[in-house]
Amino acid sequence: MTAVAGGTSAAEGAGSGEDAFLAAFDAAVAAEERIEPRDWMPDAYRATLVRQMAQHAHSEIIGMQPEANWITRAPSLRRKAILMAKVQDEAGHGLYLYSATETLGTGRDELLDKLHAGRQKYSSIFNYPTLTWADVGAIGWLVDGAAITNQVPLCRCSYGPYARAMIRICKEESFHQRQGFELLLALSEGTPEQHAMAQDAVDRWWWPSLMMFGPPDGESAHSAQSTAWKIKRFSNDELRQRFVDICVPQAEALGLTLPDPDLRWNEEKGGHDFGTVDWSEFQAVLKGNGPCNEERITQRRRAHEDGAWVRDAAAAYAAKQAAGSDEKAVAA
């Protein structure tokens, strides 16, 4: 976006000047141009992006926990390597997303403090426990699958740094999703015990995955504005429908069933009808009353607090090095 570049200072953004900036911003969004960090943008647009991107970054970081829970118990060395690589990728995604969020004028430390204080959220899905090895596969197939369905449209989001981060992240996520599917397939086609383990995991993760698309369209607080700003490209219900339609044939290929007696093909709409999500459960998890909310945030806080002396040491060492090179410069 170039039309409004340069008009970034708050002083310039007052009075009739602001109207001109807003008009140029709206025109750029309408023309599918990317908004870049130095461009003028409405305060509410900035705030919405910070909220959404920080939440996205936090989800990558908290999302490491349920999967890392199985690293030390992975049943083969190949699976262990795949899982370690995946958890490592998630930390990397968190780093991209914090960097992208920082372009909006905030800092990673500030964002982490808000996460630790419970003032910024992360995806509700990570408040569910991983009880068996098959859960690792169900997370890959369903949770990453839902994340990709949500995130692919974000690759065209109006804010440039977010869109570019999503392009990189979606490539890796697709890979994880296929690996999760393949893990479940190996279980499904394995011993009767392994098959049962896979089915149980899908039974537990199916509905929480559908909740990842957010509340129904009628009850989604941020949707209308986000759609107008081209941050959001499709409604929650549209994406949820798309996800269900993708998953049904995949479940058949896996030889597993989805735990929804109301799930059936609807010829007329060209999609599947499906049962009603338990929104009271969704609300409870969002409010902090899910199965693992307390554990997840406690572990995150503890890692941060236990690591404080390490970060202090790195800062002190860097300061000494900088002072040392100053002395050398003076001496020379």
Added chain:
Amino acid sequence: MSAALALADDALVLSHRLGEWAGHAPVLEEEVALANIALDLLGQARSLYSLVGDEDELAYLREERAFRNVQLVEQPNGDFAHTFARQLYFSAYQLPLYRALAATDSDLAPLAAKAAKEVEYHLDHARTWTLRLGDGTEESHARMQRACTALWKFTGELFQPVEGLEADPAALEAEWLVDIREVLERATLTLPDGPRLGGWAAGAGRQGLHTEPFGRMLAEMQHLHRSHPGATW
């Protein structure tokens, strides 16, 4: 081929310990770095096991007394300083060893040449943290000194002869000592002066005599695999 098995067990066990850090590291960059090192080591273990037999049978179906790793790598993570003292000692051993093996015409040579590149990075990273912690704050200095001293007694075993290993342990040990002395000095740390071998507690991992935490580590690692005999994953 007992040498490959010993080196594979070293890499597997240390990789496992580093994997325990996932989600617990002091900064996100270290989540990436620790997982990266763990993955490199796991890759090394898998290649080495493939020279001996089936990797999963070797990793999951042997009991504690059959593992040939040095006791150093099985030591619990402790704090971040403890983890990096262990990493420094081990990477500074692995690098000259792999370089020496890469120059032989043994079965291990191609694998050692590839692994040496990875270990160069591991050692660089461990040295960096040794400097930061040793020459950081008073607290980090004390923690790093404590860690270096606590793990010292496990370092002599690294240079015990291993059957079939085409490397001169005395030369490796000399190089290791020079390296460690240099980095600890730069980090304002004192080279520990306790024994590096001897006594029941330290230095018999290569004979299958391990320390107590190792059994629990294996129980966790092997539990699922052993619960489903004959299954594929």
